[in-house]
Amino acid sequence: MTEALKIELGRRYRFAASHRLHSERLSAEENARVYGKCNNPFGHGHNYVVEIRVSGNVDPATGMIANLADLDAFVEREVIEPFDHQSLNEDVPAFCERVPTTENVCKEIFQRLKHFPKARLERVRVEETSNNAFEYAGEDI
Amino acid sequence: MVYLTRKIEFSASHLYHNPAFTAEENLRIFGKCNNPHGHGHNYTLEVTVAGEPDPATGMVLDLKELKEILEREITQRMDHRFLNYEVPELKGQIPTCENIVRVIWNLLEPRIHQGKLHRVRLYETPDLYAECYRNGAKPA
Numbered sequence: 001m002t003e004a005l006k007i008e009l010g011r012r013y014r015f016a017a018s019h020r021l022h023s024e025r026l027s028a029e030e031n032a033r034v035y036g037k038c039n040n041p042f043g044h045g046h047n048y049v050v051e052i053r054v055s056g057n058v059d060p061a062t063g064m065i066a067n068l069a070d071l072d073a074f075v076e077r078e079v080i081e082p083f084d085h086q087s088l089n090e091d092v093p094a095f096c097e098r099v100p101t102t103e104n105v106c107k108e109i110f111q112r113l114k115h116f117p118k119a120r121l122e123r124v125r126v127e128e129t130s131n132n133a134f135e136y137a138g139e140d141i
Numbered sequence: 142m143v144y145l146t147r148k149i150e151f152s153a154s155h156l157y158h159n160p161a162f163t164a165e166e167n168l169r170i171f172g173k174c175n176n177p178h179g180h181g182h183n184y185t186l187e188v189t190v191a192g193e194p195d196p197a198t199g200m201v202l203d204l205k206e207l208k209e210i211l212e213r214e215i216t217q218r219m220d221h222r223f224l225n226y227e228v229p230e231l232k233g234q235i236p237t238c239e240n241i242v243r244v245i246w247n248l249l250e251p252r253i254h255q256g257k258l259h260r261v262r263l264y265e266t267p268d269l270y271a272e273c274y275r276n277g278a279k280p281a
Contacts, residue, residue: 005246006276007239012268053272058243061159062170063235068269069172 008055008122009065013075015084018045019100022089043087048102049127050079050109054119066119078112102128106136114138144259145201146189149211151220154181155236158225171235179223184241185264186215188249192256202255214248238263238271246273 021038022031031039038044052075056065082092088100094108106126114121123137156179157171167175174180188211192201219228224236230244242263250258259278264270 003276005243005273006279007243008272009239010262010270010272058237058239060234061161063157063237063240065239065271067170 003057006055007058007065008053009071009119010051010053011068011071011075013050013052013072013080014047015050015080016045016047017083017086017088018043019088019095020044021099021101023099024097043089046128048083048105050075051125051127052109052113053122053124054116055122056119066116070118071116074116075113079109102126102132102134103136106134110136110138142191143194143201144189144191145204145207145256146187147204147207147211148185148187149216150183150185151216152181152183153219153222153224154179155224156180157235157237159235179225182265184219185267186211186245187260187262187264188258189260189262190253190256191259195255200255202253206255207253210249210252214252215245218248238265238269242271242273 019038020040020043021035022041023034026034054066054071058065086092088095088105092100092108095104098104098108105128106124109126110121110124113124121138123135125133125135127133155174156176157174158167158177159170162170188207190202190207194201218230222228224231224241228236228244230248231240234240234244242261245263246258246261249261260272260274262270262272
């Protein structure tokens with residue numbers, strides 16, 4: 001039976017990283033035109049905020065969809081540890097070929113977190129700055 | 142459809158403890174939240190009501206009325222309270238964000254007569270929240 005009410009848990013994390021927006025598919029002029037300051041060859045950085053949402057049954061014994069300690073440890077291992085204080089272009093293999101725009105960062109984080117075994121990943125939101133936010137909910141939405 | 146959201150804050154204490162678990166299990170599962178003396182949070186509650194604006198008033202519902210409902214049903218019941226001991230609706234439940242948000246939904250839904258309760262989101266801290274909505278009415 002489907003529950004009448006759905007409950008999701010939202011959790012925010014932070015990491016700081018540098019990136020450079022540059023596409024091998026574009027000429028130097030096109031890169032400069034498309035990416036502007038973000039094409040600076042030395043890169044630049046952001047304090048990223050990652051907000052994730054998971055859903056699942058609330059266990060009556062614990063009152064929880066998933067134990068936060070488990071969720072935090074999983075996100076720490078899959079995202080924060082590999083991304084924090086790194087150059088996304090140089091240190092994260094997924095971005096060797098893919099431009100580390102926050103759209104792509106958001107999708108990459110979703111791919112990394114969708115295997116969380118204790119709840120269903122609903123959505124990933126990445127705030128590159130307090131003025132820019134990107135959300136991804138997988139391809140079946 | 143227009144979605145209207147009102148925010149309130151309340152401060153309350155709680156602790157996580159399941160009498161069916163041993164002391165060791167309680168500590169392992171709930172960690173610091175198992176402290177028998179409790180601890181507290183400044184909760185932020187966002188309540189979203191969906192509806193069409195009334196042609197005569199231009200409102201989905203009267204915000205004044207929503208404010209009064211939230212004051213009566215939530216603030217008076219939960220603000221500056223120990224959730225485990227002073228909120229009967231939470232009796233027998235661990236007062237996690239997930240459980241509190243469901244209690245809040247069930248308190249508010251029958252009180253809202255103009256528009257429909259669409260979403261309730263409860264922040265325990267700025268980095269942790271639970272959200273409740275009707276299955277199938279997934280919020281944008």
